[in-house]
Structures are given as C-alpha cells and as structure tokens.
Amino acid sequence: MTELIDGFEAQAALADKGYDADRLCDTITGAEIVIPPKRNRRIQRFYDAELYKERNRIERFFNKLKQFRRVATRYDKLLANFMGFVKIAAITIWLK
Secondary structure: OHHHHOOOOOOEEEOOHHHOOHHHHHHOOOOEEEOOOOOOOOOOOOOOHHHHHHHHHHHHHHHHHOOOHHHHHOOOOOHHHHHHHHHHHHHHHHHO
16 A cells, blocks of 8 residues: 555645554655544544545545546546546536
C-alpha cells in the first residue's frame, strides 16, 4: 500500500478509518494526516473533522459520475475519448 503514495506531494492526506495504520501514517511525510482513528486504537490521533467532511463531498461526486453508464463501464478504449466524456459528465453534474 505504501508504494502507491511514494513520491506524491500534498498538503493533506484524506482517507477513511480503514487506512488508520501506523506504518501508513509514518510513510506520509510533509502532509497533514486527516484519517479518523479507529475506535479500538489505544492512542487516539487528532484529525481535522472539518477537512474530513470535504472527503465526503468528493466521494459523492464520484458516485454521481459513475451514474453515467459510459463512464462506469468505460466503453471508450482510447484515453482521450474516455477523458472527454468524463469531462462532459463532470460539467453536466456541476451545472445541475
């Protein structure tokens, strides 16, 4: 899992409780960790609850984006065509 985040720079790392592991949090450097601690964690880590709410907005946006059948099933084989339709779907969502 840590191989996926190596080399990325960000101001904050947002994730859900499933990613509340010490080795993952130790791997994240230079970014604020916004991962709510699990209930059974001995040392409860502080996280910015207001910033964590933004993650929910992003999750809901991706859910709306997947409602477009062409995006969810990826009928387009070429990346340029697929990204074009993703952009059209995103514009449609934002205009609603």
